[in-house]
Amino acid sequence: MSKADKRNKFLAVFERIREELIIHMKSEKMPEDAVTWFNENLLYNVPGGKLNRGISVVDTVAILLNRPLTEDEYFKAALLGWCIEFLQAFFLVSDDMMDGSISRRGAPCWYRVPDVKGLGKVHNIAINDAFILEGAIYHLLKSHFRREVYYVDLLELFQEVTYKTEMGQLVDLITAPEDNIDIRKYNLDKHAFIVRYKTAFYSFYLSVALAMRMCGVPDVYELNGKTLEPYKEADRILIPMGEFFQVQDDYLDYHGTEQEIGKIGTDIVDGKCSWCVCTALAYGTDVQKQLLYDNYGKKGPNQAVWEQAVKDMYNDEQGLNIPRRYQEYSEKAVSEINAMINQVPEPGAQDEVKGVRLRRDVFRAFLSKISDRKA
Numbered sequence: 001m002s003k004a005d006k007r008n009k010f011l012a013v014f015e016r017i018r019e020e021l022i023i024h025m026k027s028e029k030m031p032e033d034a035v036t037w038f039n040e041n042l043l044y045n046v047p048g049g050k051l052n053r054g055i056s057v058v059d060t061v062a063i064l065l066n067r068p069l070t071e072d073e074y075f076k077a078a079l080l081g082w083c084i085e086f087l088q089a090f091f092l093v094s095d096d097m098m099d100g101s102i103s104r105r106g107a108p109c110w111y112r113v114p115d116v117k118g119l120g121k122v123h124n125i126a127i128n129d130a131f132i133l134e135g136a137i138y139h140l141l142k143s144h145f146r147r148e149v150y151y152v153d154l155l156e157l158f159q160e161v162t163y164k165t166e167m168g169q170l171v172d173l174i175t176a177p178e179d180n181i182d183i184r185k186y187n188l189d190k191h192a193f194i195v196r197y198k199t200a201f202y203s204f205y206l207s208v209a210l211a212m213r214m215c216g217v218p219d220v221y222e223l224n225g226k227t228l229e230p231y232k233e234a235d236r237i238l239i240p241m242g243e244f245f246q247v248q249d250d251y252l253d254y255h256g257t258e259q260e261i262g263k264i265g266t267d268i269v270d271g272k273c274s275w276c277v278c279t280a281l282a283y284g285t286d287v288q289k290q291l292l293y294d295n296y297g298k299k300g301p302n303q304a305v306w307e308q309a310v311k312d313m314y315n316d317e318q319g320l321n322i323p324r325r326y327q328e329y330s331e332k333a334v335s336e337i338n339a340m341i342n343q344v345p346e347p348g349a350q351d352e353v354k355g356v357r358l359r360r361d362v363f364r365a366f367l368s369k370i371s372d373r374k375a
Contacts, residue, residue, distance in 0.1 A: 010055050013078040014047050014085075020143070021136055033119055040116050041129045045089040046082075048105045052369065053088060053207055054081030060211035063362050065355035079144055080154070080210045083137045087158065087202060090137075091165060093130040098169075100178060134162070150213040157209055161201045168197025172273065181271035181297040183281065191278045192243060200242025208234050208362055215355040223345045223357065230358040237340045237363050244333040245370050250275040251326045254314060268307045271297020276314060276322055284320055288313060337367055 001009070021042065025035045061077040062069055069077065095101070096109035103109060111126035122129070137158060145151045172194045175185050209231060217230050253265035254276050267274045277296060281289060291313055295306040314322040341364060347357030 006055060007051060009074075010051060010058065010078055010081065011047060013075060014082055016075075017079065017082055017140065018042050021139070024139065036117050037119055037125075037129075038132065041110070041132065044107075044113070045093055045110055045129075045133065046085055048107075049085070049088065051081075051085060053203055054078070054085045056207040056366065056369075057081035057084065057211050059365055060208050060362050061214055061355075063359060063365060064211060064215045064217070064357075066359075076144065077211065077214060079140060080214065081207070083140055083158065084202065084206055084210070086133050086137045086140075087162065087206075090130050090133040091169075091202070093126055093133065095169070097126055098173060150216070153213045154210065157206060157213065161206045164197050164201045165199075168194050168199070168201075172198055176271060176273045183271065183273075183277060183292060183296050186273045186278050186281055188275070188278045188282055191273055191275055194273060195243045195246040196239050199246050200239045203245070204238040204242035204366065205235055208238060208366075211362075212358070217356050217358060221357065223347065226345060228345060228358070233344055233358060234362075237337065237344075238366070240333070240340070241337055241363070241366060241370070244330075244337065247275040247326075247329065247333070248370065251322075254311065255323060255326075268296060268310050269299060269303050276326075277310075279322060279325055280314065280320055283325070288320060334367070334371060337363075341367070 018039070022035060022039055025038055030038075057080045058069070058074065058077045061073065065073075092104060093110050096104055097111050101109050102112065108114075110129065111122050111124070113122045115121060138155070141151070141154055141158070145154055148154075171190070175190060175194065212230060212234065219231060220227060220229050222228070250267065250272075253267040253272075253274065256265065258264050266272075267276070277292065280292060284292070291309060295309045298306045314320055317324070341360050344358060344360050344363070346360060
């Protein structure tokens with residue numbers, strides 16, 4: 001199946017979910033205008049991204065079972081995937097308000113939409129809209145998984161990952177507040193914490209853990225005389241992979257072209273706690289650090305000049321040379337992740353058919369999606 005066909009099949013499940021949620025809203029005797037608003041909230045915020053997190057649940061279930069999925073299995077895996085996309089939408093709608101962002105995915109951020117089907121502007125209603133997106137996750141889980149033995153495991157996964165992501169968001173917000181940027185607070189350890197908690201748990205670990213629960217992978221099992229804790233193994237591999245993914249994002253924001261990444265990078269002007277600036281602060285001379293203090297995160301009539309001064313310093317082959325440092329980091333990260341993957345014991349043929357054992361291909365599939373990406 002082509003990537004486009006895979007995406008379209010996944011999107012078809014969203015339409016089924018959306019209709020189900022609208023029917024539920026009407027059954028609660030919600031006024032027509034509220035139902036219309038909720039429907040626009042869903043359409044505007046949930047299905048517009050790359051959908052990698054959600055589709056990865058389906059891919060992981062197929063890898064674990066090592067066979068094509070039945071129609072029911074596909075729907076359940078896709079539904080769990082869409083619950084991650086709802087979680088992502090909840091985070092993004094909230095994050096855009098906190099950051100005062102202007103656009104998202106080439107359109108105005110939801111809170112900045114001037115009119116919703118003649119019902120008025122969104123503005124602060126987006127706060128409640130974000131809550132509803134999160135609430136929809138638990139309604140869907142209850143509707144479709146309440147009778148499954150792993151139902152509580154699903155609830156705990158979403159609750160724990162949401163909590164961890166919010167921890168990461170808190171550290172990010174107080175480290176780099178929009179109105180009082182102080183890059184002296186930035187360092188690589190703090191960047192790693194923010195990335196692991198704000199991005200890696202919900203973007204990498206959650207997809208695999210949900211698929212493992214759906215397939216019946218237990219918390220502990222014996223394999224080849226060894227005791228394996230598969231969820232800890234998944235955490236051990238996927239969290240560093242998520243960190244690598246975000247470092248790529250940070251690097252592409254500064255080094256990628258608009259044609260390559262589909263947007264104009266703004267991390268330097270916005271003063272983000274990026275891997276690039278943390279690396280520059282860690283390895284730069286006092287003169288280079290002073291240049292950062294004078295130019296990084298500065299907005300105004302000359303911001304293009306200030307931004308270029310930072311980029312020139314990053315690009316200096318005789319100096320910081322961030323491209324070379326990123327290349328070295330990237331090669332080391334991929335090598336270390338592959339080494340961790342190779343330590344995962346492979347199941348025998350009988351266990352492979354059942355799908356109840358962790359497989360290396362789960363992690364290899366993830367790594368192949370992000371290695372050498374340009375956007």
